[in-house]
Amino acid sequence: MKTYRYQSVEKNIMALIASGALGLGDKLPSLRGFSNRLGVSVSTVNQAYLELERKGVIESRPRSG
Known part of the structure; x- marks a missing residue:
């Protein structure tokens, strides 16, 4: 199964959360x-x-910077 770059970024963010x-x-x-x-x-x-x-996993808040 091919891993895309955005999936690596997702894993990085999940690691920061964990x-x-x-x-x-x-x-x-x-x-x-x-x-x-x-x-x-x-x-x-x-x-x-x-x-x-x-x-x-995350939530977008419009106009929050």
Whole structure:
């Protein structure tokens, strides 16, 4: 089974949640900041965020920064 880059980003975010580095109600890193940190495109991070939102792991809050 092929693994896509956005899935690696998803796993990275899940690891941050599991380790307690990201807690309930914390803001996620910005798309641009996280893409630079991981060396992937902004659209890859965006896809990971969309997938995690679809799965109910994260929640989007419009106009929250």
